[in-house]
Amino acid sequence: MGMEQDFDAVVVGAGFAGLYMLHRLRGEGYTVRVIEMAAGVGGTWFWNRYPGARCDIESMQYSYQFSDDLQQDWEWTEKYATQPEILRYAEHVAERFDLKRDIQFNTRVTAAVFDETAERWRINLEDGTTLGARFCIMALGCLSTTNLPEFNGLDDYQGDKYHTGEWPHEGVDFTGRQVGVIGTGSSAIQSIPIIAEQAAHLTVFQRTPNYAVPAWNEPLDPDEVRTIKADYAGLRKKAKARPTGVVFPFNEFSALSVPEARRQEIYQEYWQRGGLAFMGAFGDLLVDEAANETAAEFVRGKIREKVDDPATAELLAPQTVFGCKRLCVDTDYFQTYNRDNVSLVDVSEDPIDGFTATGLTVAGKPYEFDAAVFATGFDAMVGSFTRIDIRGRDDVALKDKWLGGPRTLLGLCSAGFPNMFMITGPGSPSVLASMIQAIEQNVDWIIDCMNHMRDNDLDVIEAEVAEEDAWVEHVGEIAAGSLRSTCSSWYLGGSIPGRPRVFMPYIGGFPTYVEKCDYVAAAGYEGFRLA
Ligand code: FAD
Ligand code: N01
Numbered sequence: 413m414g415m416e417q418d419f420d421a422v423v424v425g426a427g428f429a430g431l432y433m434l435h436r437l438r439g440e441g442y443t444v445r446v447i448e449m450a451a452g453v454g455g456t457w458f459w460n461r462y463p464g465a466r467c468d469i470e471s472m473q474y475s476y477q478f479s480d481d482l483q484q485d486w487e488w489t490e491k492y493a494t495q496p497e498i499l500r501y502a503e504h505v506a507e508r509f510d511l512k513r514d515i516q517f518n519t520r521v522t523a524a525v526f527d528e529t530a531e532r533w534r535i536n537l538e539d540g541t542t543l544g545a546r547f548c549i550m551a552l553g554c555l556s557t558t559n560l561p562e563f564n565g566l567d568d569y570q571g572d573k574y575h576t577g578e579w580p581h582e583g584v585d586f587t588g589r590q591v592g593v594i595g596t597g598s599s600a601i602q603s604i605p606i607i608a609e610q611a612a613h614l615t616v617f618q619r620t621p622n623y624a625v626p627a628w629n630e631p632l633d634p635d636e637v638r639t640i641k642a643d644y645a646g647l648r649k650k651a652k653a654r655p656t657g658v659v660f661p662f663n664e665f666s667a668l669s670v671p672e673a674r675r676q677e678i679y680q681e682y683w684q685r686g687g688l689a690f691m692g693a694f695g696d697l698l699v700d701e702a703a704n705e706t707a708a709e710f711v712r713g714k715i716r717e718k719v720d721d722p723a724t725a726e727l728l729a730p731q732t733v734f735g736c737k738r739l740c741v742d743t744d745y746f747q748t749y750n751r752d753n754v755s756l757v758d759v760s761e762d763p764i765d766g767f768t769a770t771g772l773t774v775a776g777k778p779y780e781f782d783a784a785v786f787a788t789g790f791d792a793m794v795g796s797f798t799r800i801d802i803r804g805r806d807d808v809a810l811k812d813k814w815l816g817g818p819r820t821l822l823g824l825c826s827a828g829f830p831n832m833f834m835i836t837g838p839g840s841p842s843v844l845a846s847m848i849q850a851i852e853q854n855v856d857w858i859i860d861c862m863n864h865m866r867d868n869d870l871d872v873i874e875a876e877v878a879e880e881d882a883w884v885e886h887v888g889e890i891a892a893g894s895l896r897s898t899c900s901s902w903y904l905g906g907s908i909p910g911r912p913r914v915f916m917p918y919i920g921g922f923p924t925y926v927e928k929c930d931y932v933a934a935a936g937y938e939g940f941r942l943a
Contacts, residue, residue, distance in 0.1 A: 416541050416542060416543070417445070417541075417543050417544070418443075418532075418543070418544040418545070419442075419443045419444055419445050419543065419544070419545045419546075420437070420442035420443045420444060420545065420546055420547065421437055421442055421443075421444045421545055421546065421547040421548070421549055421862075422444070422445050422446075422447065422533065422535045422543050422545040422547075422548055422549070423437070423444060423445070423446045423447070423549045423551050424446075424447050424448075424521045424524075424535075424548070424549070424550050424551060424552055424800070425446070425447075425448060425455060425550070425551035425552050425553060425556070426446050426448035426450070426452075426453045426454075426455065426506075426515050426517075426551075427453070427454060427455020427456055427457075427458075427502075427551065427553050427556070428454075428455065428476070428502065428847070428848050428851050429455075429551035429553065429835040429836060429851045429854075429855065430446050430448065430455070430515075430551035430835075431453060431502065431505055431506060431509075431511055432476065432478065432851060432852060432855050433446075433549055433551055433835060433855050433858070434446050434511050434514055434515070435478075435509050435511060436855055436856070436859045437859070438514065440859055440862070440863060442862070444514055445514060445515075445516060445543060445545075446511075446514055446515040446516065446551075447515075447516050447519050447520075447521050447535070447537060447543075448515055448516065448517050448518075448519065449518065449519060449520040449521075449538075450517065450518070451517050451518050452503070452517065453502050453503060453505075453506045453511070453512070453515070454498070454499045454502035454503065455502075455553050455556060456553060456555060456556065457495055457498040457499040457502055458499060458502075459556070459577050459578055459579070460495060460576060460577055460579065460599070461495055461496075461579035461580070461581060461583070462495075462574075462576040462579045462599060462602070462603045462785075462787075463583075463584075463602075463603050463606035463607060464602035464603045464605065464606045464743070465494070465495035465576075465579075465599070465602060465603070466490075466492045466493060466494045466495060466498075466602065466629075467492055467493055467498060468492060468598070468627065468687060468688055468740075468741040469492075469658055469688070469846050469847075470491055470492065470658075470687070471488035471490065471491065471492060471493040471497075471632070472488060472632070472637065472640050472647070473647070473651060473658055473659065473846055473849075474493065474498075474846060474847075474848060475488070475501065475848060476505065476848055476852065477644070477648045477848075477849070477852065478852055480644065480645075482505065482508065483641075483644050484641055484644070486501060486504065487637075488632055488637075489631060489632060490629055490630065490631055490632060491627070491628075491629050491630050491631075491632060492627055492629045492687075492741070516537075519537050519538060519539060520537070520538040521535055521536070521537060521538075521800055522536050522537065522538050522800065522801065523535070523536040523800060523801035523802070523803070524536070524548050524800060524801070524802045524803070524832070525801075525802075525803045526548075526803065526804050526805065526829065526830060526831070526832070528805060530544075531546070531830070531831070531871055531872055532544050532545060532546055533545045533546070533547070533548040533831065533832070535548060536801075546831060546871070547831045547832075547833065547862065548831065548832045548833075549832075549833045549834075549835065549858065550796075550797065550832065550833065550834045550835065550837070551835045552796035552797060552800075552834075553796060553836075554790075554792055554793045554836055554842050554843050554847075554917075555577075555789075555790040555792055555843070555902075556790070556795075556796045557790055557791040557795035557796045557799060558575050558577040558578055558786075558788075558789075558790055558791075559788050559789050559790050559791050559795070559907050559908060560575060560786055560788060561786075561788055561909075563764060563766055563767050563772070564765065564766025564767065565766040565767040565768060566766075566767045568767060568768060568769050569767040569768070569769060569770075569771075569772075569784065570769045570770065571770070571771070571781060571782040571783055571784055572584075572782065572783045572784070573783075573784050573786065574783065574784070574785050574786065575785075575786045575787075575788070576599040576600070576603060576785065576786070576787045577599070577789075577790060584783070585610065586607050586610040586611045586783060587610045587611075588611075588612050589610075589611055589612055589781075589782055589783050590611070590612055590613050590615075590780060590781040590782050590783070591607055591611040591613070591614045591615070591781055591782075591783045591784075591785060592614075592615045592616075592617065592771060592772065592779060592781035592783070592784050592785065593607065593614065593615070593616045593617065593785045593787055594617045594764070594784065594785070594786050594787060594788055595617075595618075595619075595786065595787035595788045595789065596616065596618045596619070596620070596621060596622055596787070597622060597737070597738075597740070597787060597789055598622075598738065598740045598741075599787045599789070600616070600785075600787035601622060601624050601740045601741075601742050601745045602742070602743075603785070603787065604616060604745060604748055604754075605742075605743060605744045605745055605747075605748045607785065608748045608751055608753065608754050611753060612753060613753045613754075613755070613781075614753060614754045614755075615754075615755050615756075615757055615779050615781060616754070616755070616756050616757065617757050617759050617764060617772075617774070617779075618727065618728075618756060618757065618758055618759065618760070619759050619760050619763070620730070620732070620737070620760065620900070621727065621728050621729060621730040622730060622737055622740050623708070623711050623730050623734055623735070623737075623739055623740065624739070624740035624741060624742035624745055624746070625683065625686055625687060625688070625690040625711070625739060625740075625741055625742070626683070626686045626687075626741070626742060626743065627686055627687055627741045627742060627743050628684075628685075628686040628687070629743060647659060648849075651846065651849060652849070652922070652923065652926070653923055654922065654923070655921035655922055655923065655924075656688075656844065656845055656846065656921075656922065657841070657845035657846040657849045657850060657922040658688070658845075658846045660685075660687075660688070660689035660692050661685070661689065661692055662689075662692030662693075662695070663678065663692065663693060663694055663695060664695040665694065665695055666694060666695060666696045666700065666703055667693070667694035667696060667697065667700075667703035667704075667706045667707065668696075668700070668702060668703050668706070675694075675706060676710070678693050678694070679693055679706075679707065679710040681693075683710075683714065686741070687741050688739055688741060690707075690739070691735055691739060693707065694706075694707070697734065697735060698735055698894055698895050698896060699893070699894065699895065700895075701733070701895060704733050704734050704735070704895055705734075707734045707735075708730070708732075708733065708734035711734060712729040712730070714746075715728050715729045715746050716729065718746040718747050718750075719746050719747075719749050719750065720750045721749070721750075724749050724756055725746075727756055727758050728746060728749065728756070732898070732899040733895045733896075733898050733899060735895070735896070736895060736896050736898055736899040736901060737899060737901040738843075738901065738902075738903075757774060757779065759774055762774050762775035767784075770782075772784075788907070789902055789907050790902065790907070791907070791908055792843075792902040792903070792905070792907070792916070793818065793837075793838045793842070793843075793902075793905075793916040793917070794814060794818050794838060794905070794916070795908075797810060797811070797814070797818075797834075798810070798811040798814065802829065802832070804826075804828040804829035804830065804832070805828045805829075805830070806828075808828055810826065810829060813826065813828065814826075815912075816912050816914070817884075817905075817912050817914030817916070818837070818838035818839065818914070818916055819839075819880055819881075819884050820834065820837050820838055820839040820840075820875070820880065820883070820884070821839070821875035821876075821879055821880040821883050821939055821940070822839060822840060822883060822925070822928065822929055822932070823836065823837035823838055823839035823840025823841075823842065823854075823917075823918065824837060824840065824854065824857065824858070824875075824929075825873070825874070825875040825940065826875060826880070827874060827875040827876065827877045827880045828874070828877075829874075830872045830873065830874040831872055831873060831874075833858045833861075835851055835854045835855060835858070836850050836851055836854055838916040838917065839883060839884065839887050839916070839917075839918055840854065840917065840918055840925065841917060841918045841919075841920075841921070841922045841925050842917050842918075843903070843917050844917045844918070844919055844922075845922040849922070850922065853922075853926055853929070857929050857933065860933055861873065861933065861937065864933075864937070865942065868942075870942045870943065871943060872941075872942070872943045873937065873940050873941070873942050874940065874941045874943075875939065875940055875941075876939050876940060876941055879938075879939030879940075880939075883939075886920075887915070887918050887919075887920075888914070888915065890918075890919055890920045891915030891919050892915075894919050896915070896919065897915055903915055903916060903917060904916070
């Protein structure tokens, strides 16, 4: 067959998922090669180097827990770690566990084909090499394929173009420049205040406004760090029991169960705490529309307080369900629109017509700038899969199977694609949970499964079609009951024109999902065919 090298497993991607997968596989005695198209480890944190990039899960929780020595030794410096600090952490992990020797960088996987006779995967690399492996493990990331909309005339534009998800390593100095930012999601909300400080003029093109809660970022308090480290396991255990996999204070009662004055007090208290924890103010914010509207109106009120010009404030105040699109966490985002050098252009009714040599036009009106920042997000959850020509039984292409939306069992496997695992694939909680925790849980499940196969002389595992259909239906049903299904967001493929509206992550909560995965394994991998 002319394979140049053969492994027990080939892992695609060297972000937090690929790194931990490699560490576990090696520890269990499997031969493995990781293929990564970037020049280094870190995935998201390698690529997203835009100004202001940082996590919005508190650093003490946005980290691995598989090694107590690692979590005790590593010192985070801020409540929310910056991109450079998280990248340093990923590099530290790679060095500490000697991972790089099994990673091939600067190499894109172009195809993965299951050979039914040999029961092995053939994995084609961009450099023309083919690798063979019993298991093909996709650690591709949910937000790793950037979305650059097909704007008319984009090639004619003579200025510099940047996408937040592919930011130049040397950074960009916008001092004295005219800048246009397209998009107002999390990446835009983090970068706009910093770009505005540098630019001569910044024009933001907004299609849909977003809710944001202040980060109140600050240096970590050494006493708090000591307290957490004294019982890190306790914190992790509490996090695992929460639907989002993150510990923050929360109320279980309804927003409508308390009088208006008390409700406002509680919102104010959670606002002062800041960040995603604001969602914990009441127990029914994502299930009851009237309750949700009270939170939405509270946050709109804050936007009106912060933005001096009432017309701009109204444009910035979302009318959608609060938390329907992923909630953003900001530092001085709304106040930025009070600056003389910042203007906001609404493109919700009249979309961007297209680009010209010197900028773009909206409803025929020209806007000029010499640097364009595309904060237009990602082809989330499926884009990195469909860009690889993945073929399973009977030469069926995964991208064809997923035309109507991704189909998986537990987000871990897809029927017809034997011995292919996905880490935080669509149909798993992934982006609705704290991701590193979700990654570790998926990786540990995969390793247990591979060990079970090795111990029982089993060569092939494959999701059963009926079980997969049932899981896909279940994922869709519970999503339909959540207010998160009521708007267009990347959870539903909303950023990509023509995509079917299918809610991709599992919204039933991290603990419920873990329980289901554990049950399946304990029942001898119920729902999977093992041969
Ligand atoms: P990634 O880090 O995306 O890594 C996937 C890797 O696969 C990439 O390096 C990519 O180059 C590689 N790859 C993909 N296709 C191929 C191919 N064909 N060939 C070779 N290599 C390939 N999550 C949180 O929980 N909390 C946060 O605060 C948070 N903040 C975020 C901020 C930003 C700006 C973004 C974009 C995401 C954020 N996330 C956050 C989600 C974040 O993606 C995850 O937390 C986590 O880093 C994902 O790790 P991963 O290894 O699964 O995927
Ligand atoms: O991407 P997005 P992102 N014309 O998809 C607009 C994580 N993250 O990179 O909403 C005009 O949210 C689009 O408009 P609309 C986090 O999970 C975390 O910002 O589709 N506009 C939207 O405003 C996050 O949710 C952090 O109407 C167009 C924007 O581009 C996820 O990554 C930081 C357009 C895209 O927003 C993605 O965030 C950053 C068009 N043709 C990212 N096409 C943290 O803070 C798209 N848009 C931790």
